[in-house]
Amino acid sequence: MIxxxxxxxxxxxxxxxxxxxxEEVWLKxxxxxxxxxxxxDMVIRGAPAIGxxxxxxIALGLKNFVGMNVEDMEEELDYICxxxxxxxxxxxxxxxxxxxxKRTFAKAKEEGKNVSEIKQVMIDDAKAIHEEDIESQRxxxxxxxxxxxxxSNVLTHCNAGALATGGVWGTALGVIRGAKDQGxxxxxxxxxxxxxxxxARLTAWELLQDDIPVTLITDNQSGHLMKKGxxxxxxxxxxxIAANGDVANKIGTYMVAxxxxxxxxxxxxxxxxxxxxxxxxxxxxxxxxxxxxxxxTHVKDIQLAPEGxxxxxxxxxxxxxxxxxxxxxxxxxxxxxxxxxxxxMAEDN
Amino acid sequence: MIxxxxxxxxxxxxxxxxxxxxEEVWLKxxxxxxxxxxxxDMVIRGAPAIGxxxxxxIALGLKNFVGMNVEDMEEELDYICxxxxxxxxxxxxxxxxxxxxKRTFAKAKEEGKNVSEIKQVMIDDAKAIHEEDIESQRxxxxxxxxxxxxxSNVLTHCNAGALATGGVWGTALGVIRGAKDQGxxxxxxxxxxxxxxxxARLTAWELLQDDIPVTLITDNQSGHLMKKGxxxxxxxxxxxIAANGDVANKIGTYMVAxxxxxxxxxxxxxxxxxxxxxxxxxxxxxxxxxxxxxxxTHVKDIQLAPEGxxxxxxxxxxxxxxxxxxxxxxxxxxxxxxxxxxxxMAEDN
Numbered sequence: 001m002i003x004x005x006x007x008x009x010x011x012x013x014x015x016x017x018x019x020x021x022x023e024e025v026w027l028k029x030x031x032x033x034x035x036x037x038x039x040x041d042m043v044i045r046g047a048p049a050i051g052x053x054x055x056x057x058i059a060l061g062l063k064n065f066v067g068m069n070v071e072d073m074e075e076e077l078d079y080i081c082x083x084x085x086x087x088x089x090x091x092x093x094x095x096x097x098x099x100x101x102k103r104t105f106a107k108a109k110e111e112g113k114n115v116s117e118i119k120q121v122m123i124d125d126a127k128a129i130h131e132e133d134i135e136s137q138r139x140x141x142x143x144x145x146x147x148x149x150x151x152s153n154v155l156t157h158c159n160a161g162a163l164a165t166g167g168v169w170g171t172a173l174g175v176i177r178g179a180k181d182q183g184x185x186x187x188x189x190x191x192x193x194x195x196x197x198x199x200a201r202l203t204a205w206e207l208l209q210d211d212i213p214v215t216l217i218t219d220n221q222s223g224h225l226m227k228k229g230x231x232x233x234x235x236x237x238x239x240x241i242a243a244n245g246d247v248a249n250k251i252g253t254y255m256v257a258x259x260x261x262x263x264x265x266x267x268x269x270x271x272x273x274x275x276x277x278x279x280x281x282x283x284x285x286x287x288x289x290x291x292x293x294x295x296x297t298h299v300k301d302i303q304l305a306p307e308g309x310x311x312x313x314x315x316x317x318x319x320x321x322x323x324x325x326x327x328x329x330x331x332x333x334x335x336x337x338x339x340x341x342x343x344x345m346a347e348d349n
Numbered sequence: 350m351i352x353x354x355x356x357x358x359x360x361x362x363x364x365x366x367x368x369x370x371x372e373e374v375w376l377k378x379x380x381x382x383x384x385x386x387x388x389x390d391m392v393i394r395g396a397p398a399i400g401x402x403x404x405x406x407i408a409l410g411l412k413n414f415v416g417m418n419v420e421d422m423e424e425e426l427d428y429i430c431x432x433x434x435x436x437x438x439x440x441x442x443x444x445x446x447x448x449x450x451k452r453t454f455a456k457a458k459e460e461g462k463n464v465s466e467i468k469q470v471m472i473d474d475a476k477a478i479h480e481e482d483i484e485s486q487r488x489x490x491x492x493x494x495x496x497x498x499x500x501s502n503v504l505t506h507c508n509a510g511a512l513a514t515g516g517v518w519g520t521a522l523g524v525i526r527g528a529k530d531q532g533x534x535x536x537x538x539x540x541x542x543x544x545x546x547x548x549a550r551l552t553a554w555e556l557l558q559d560d561i562p563v564t565l566i567t568d569n570q571s572g573h574l575m576k577k578g579x580x581x582x583x584x585x586x587x588x589x590i591a592a593n594g595d596v597a598n599k600i601g602t603y604m605v606a607x608x609x610x611x612x613x614x615x616x617x618x619x620x621x622x623x624x625x626x627x628x629x630x631x632x633x634x635x636x637x638x639x640x641x642x643x644x645x646t647h648v649k650d651i652q653l654a655p656e657g658x659x660x661x662x663x664x665x666x667x668x669x670x671x672x673x674x675x676x677x678x679x680x681x682x683x684x685x686x687x688x689x690x691x692x693x694m695a696e697d698n
């Protein structure tokens with residue numbers, strides 16, 4: 001059972017995903033700045049995992065607050081949230097967690113709680129966010145598992161597994177685990193997912209741990225395999241879903257969606273409601289992170305491209321809602337038109 | 350001016366493309382077995398370059414033949430060709446060069462030439478193949494250059510440049526060089542082309558040498574850039590073109606073709622007639638090489654994926670003729686239906 005982020009009484013522990021699959025190292029993060037660095041530097045990644053980590057980062061930052069005054073504590077909260085908000089721009093779960101933790105603080109303050117009490121309230125709520133995240137994935141696994149046919153070879157892109165969430169199930173890999181729990185035979189094709197290789201390093205590792213058969217491919221093989229009839233469904237996660245169902249996810253997801261459409265293969269997105277941004281009308285408004293070009297030009301110290309080369313490193317892309325056959329959340333399976341189905345699910349929250 | 354393979358009086362010299370872009374090392378190959386190893390191990394790659402290298406390998410093997418008897422020499426020729434034929438299965442230029450060199454031998458034998466004379470005939474024909482290859486690319490550059498619009502950002506996959514051919518122009522990059530020579534402003538987007546990174550290592554290096562502006566991307570970014578309107582045309586090379594215009598090329602080419610179609614972007618293939626296999630009715634009959642999975646799981650000694658992972662490493666895919674807007678050869682620009690336009694060009698050969 002993989003849980004990539006944990007709260008202890010003195011720190012936030014994170015499995016250092018930069019070192020997988022060859023080393024399993026747990027980092028002890030003792031300040032909110034450490035947690036912010038961990039998110040920015042991709043010790044942990046994946047929208048739901050970023051949300052949980054952010055909540056823990058806030059709880060940790062306030063736990064370390066040395067003042068006695070709730071107003072000062074609130075100023076500290078704002079500052080902590082500002083630092084955390086700057087780590088990764090695309091994953092909405094980060095901002096969702098900040099909003100929720102701020103609301104929790106405001107409520108506790110309104111109730112006249114003191115600094116020490118609020119510290120505990122914030123820790124409790126971060127833990128609750130973590131538990132709810134795992135429970136959401138359990139439900140996503142159940143609803144999504146029902147969509148997969150028996151004897152399916154399912155293609156996934158990036159890592160939307162336990163490692164990308166609060167743990168245990170994962171979103172896209174949750175759907176696969178759910179289908180397996182329902183007695184279906186499901187095998188997985190994992191895109192390696194350049195440049196950061198979340199598929200090769202994380203999805204492959206995670207599924208091997210669970211004894212789910214997985215075949216690794218380079219991202220550019222997916223079309224060939226679909227043409228050969230080797231893919232029965234695509235399931236991916238998401239970093240942010242707009243109110244109209246446009247889906248931001250790891251770069252290359254759009255490409256997979258176009259290929260799935262070309263071959264009549266269902267394309268499913270699995271994500272908790274915390275990934276749905278009802279304030280974002282369409283995918284056009286989702287900010288797309290651009291990352292250091294060294295991720296592409298080098299693998300560790302090995303130089304892959306000539307010096308001075310110009311490089312684009314868009315970390316995400318947007319798949320238009322019409323290419324998405326279903327969005328699987330903890331509330332059930334949303335279908336087109338998403339502007340209605342997602343609104344209903346959000347109102348039901 | 351890049352010429353990746355050269356005949357000297359004592360050996361075949363090859364620029365070791367495995368070491369680019371960080372090192373420029375020339376290997377001296379002194380036997381046909383060395384040349385076969387060079388092709389198999391990808392010291393040189395790219396269908397036209399493989400064809401030229403194969404011709405030189407045969408000439409070198411016969412030059413080293415120590416007998417005095419033309420019949421024995423012919424047996425040696427058959428053996429050399431058998432070894433060379435086993436190096437790479439997809440690139441038809443390999444088999445084309447073998448056929449041509451065998452015909453040249455047969456003609457010289459028929460004319461009653463002796464061993465020493467035939468050695469020179471074979472060397473001369475290998476050199477002629479090389480010169481004709483460069484001349485073909487010059488014509489491809491001219492015809493293809495006319496297809497590109499001024500101010501185009503052209504996406505290419507893998508390396509179909511001077512490095513992939515006898516030299517100087519290249520096929521796909523020849524088209525870009527041709528457009529530039531015609532006074533057009535053309536910039537290039539180079540897919541890195543996993544797993545062997547011919548785009549990052551070779552195309553980027555080659556275009557930097559020529560001062561043609563190039564931006565490197567991971568293979569999975571092409572859809573995103575097309576959606577953003579950043580790609581005006583796609584030009585790729587080919588390893589084998591079937592008589593009906595189906596195009597085998599580096600894995601991922603099919604994916605780019607599907608994306609180009611989705612976005613209404615013209616998709617062009619540039620290749621000499623030696624790449625057109627009139628004996629192969631459709632792409633279904635083209636053998637697709639599968640290579641060592643270590644190309645995907647490792648970069649040099651760095652392990653990217655967990656031990657024991659199952660991996661697919663298809664080196665090529667087939668793009669159906671209906672997705673190809675034009676095939677640019679030294680005979681001109683072939684259009685649909687290719688079964689007719691290619692046959693006319695082949696008969697004209």
